[in-house]
Amino acid sequence: MDDQSWYFHGASWTGIAACAVKLLTASEHDARTYEITGSEHLNFGQWAAKLSAAIGKKVSYQNVPEEALRQGLLSMGIPVPISPNLLSPFLV
DSSP: OOTTSOEEEEOOHHHHHHHHHHHHHOGGGTTOOOOOOOSEEEEHHHHHHHHHHHHTSOOOOOOOOHHHHHHHHHHTTOOTTTHHHHHGGGOO
């Protein structure tokens, strides 16, 4: 997976907070599930560029192949049965 192949929507903290207040204080939202996303469709490289601009320091995205990520988790002592759960959000 390269940085162009996986996109996500970023949401601002203030936007998330505003949604949370509305959802937690109105009874019509009880027992409902919402996915809060932003309006921009960004890949990891674009996200890193925006973060770089915001903090004034170079931030870059580096793709890590699945097997290298798996081995890295195992080398940190993550148990084999747990590692797939940590990998799954990043594998498309």
